Amino acid sequence: MVWGIWGATFSETTTGESKKMITSANQNTNWYVLHTKSRFENVVNDGLIKKSIEVFLPKILVRSKRRDRKVMIRIPAFPGYLFVKSNLDPRHQIEIVKTIGVVRFVGTKDGPIPVPDETIDSLKIMVNSEHPVATGNRLVKGDKVIVVNGPFTGVIGTFLTYRGKGRVVINVEALGQTASVDVDESDIEAVQKILT
Numbered sequence: 392m393v394w395g396i397w398g399a400t401f402s403e404t405t406t407g408e409s410k411k412m413i414t415s416a417n418q419n420t421n422w423y424v425l426h427t428k429s430r431f432e433n434v435v436n437d438g439l440i441k442k443s444i445e446v447f448l449p450k451i452l453v454r455s456k457r458r459d460r461k462v463m464i465r466i467p468a469f470p471g472y473l474f475v476k477s478n479l480d481p482r483h484q485i486e487i488v489k490t491i492g493v494v495r496f497v498g499t500k501d502g503p504i505p506v507p508d509e510t511i512d513s514l515k516i517m518v519n520s521e522h523p524v525a526t527g528n529r530l531v532k533g534d535k536v537i538v539v540n541g542p543f544t545g546v547i548g549t550f551l552t553y554r555g556k557g558r559v560v561i562n563v564e565a566l567g568q569t570a571s572v573d574v575d576e577s578d579i580e581a582v583q584k585i586l587t
Contacts, residue, residue, distance in 0.1 A: 420478045421505035422447070424497035429539060429580070431492030432467040438490040444483075445476035447511060449518045468518060470580075472497070474511060479503065535582035536561055543572055547582065 427435045432448055439446040450465040467473070477483050479502070487493065496503035517524050530536065534550040538561070548561035557576045562569050 420445075420476050422474050422476050422508065422511050423479075423503045423505060425473050425475050425487070426494040426497050427471055427473065428492045428494060429471060432471070432473055435490055435492040436473055438492065439475060439487065442486060442490065444487060447474040447476075447515070449474075449514045451518060451524045452521075468514070468524065474506060477503075530559070530581065536579045537582050538572075538574055538578055539580050540578040541574060543574055543578075546572065548572075550579075 425435065436446055436448040449468040451468045452463050453466055455462050455464050475487055477487060484496070488495065498504045530550040530553075532551060536548060536550050538544050538546040538548075546561070546563060548563040551560040551562050551571065553559055553576070554573060558573055559576045559579065560571055560573050561579065562571045
C-alpha cells in the first residue's frame, strides 16, 4: 500500500512500519513563514496545496490600482511571504522548498522560527472579515529600497520620507550629486528583504 503525506510518498514494506512513520510525522507540527519570489505567493500557495501541504496565504481587500478600474481585489497581506505547517522533518522541508517560487524558510541560523497558532488564528479572522485591514512596515530614513513597479521600476535608492496618501520620496546618489523621485509606497520594497 502507498501512503501520501505532505507531498512525500511512503511504501508499506513491513506490517505497520510505515503507519508508525506517518503517525509520528504528524506530531509536533507548527506554522512557519516561507519567503517567496516576488509576486509568486499564489504560485507557491497552489503548488503546496497540490502537494497536500497545509498552507495559509492571507489576502486583504484593496482597491485596484489600475486607473481604468474601480474594483476591489484581494492581494497578499504580506507580499513575498506566506505560512506553511510543518513538523520540520527533513523530507518535508525539502518537499516544501522544492516548490516553484519558494526562496526559503524564514528563521535564524538555528533554523525556521515557529509562528504561534494564535497569530495564525487571528490573521484568519482578520482577513475573513469584510472590514479593511492595513498592513505594511514603516521604512526608516536611510533604508535601501528598490522600485518594483511603475515608471521607475529598477531604480535603487535610499528612502527619504513619507509624503502622505501612500507616497514616498527616494533619493539616488551618483557622482556626488543626488536625484529624488516621488513614488507610490506600494511600488517599492526594502532591498535587504529582497536579497535575503
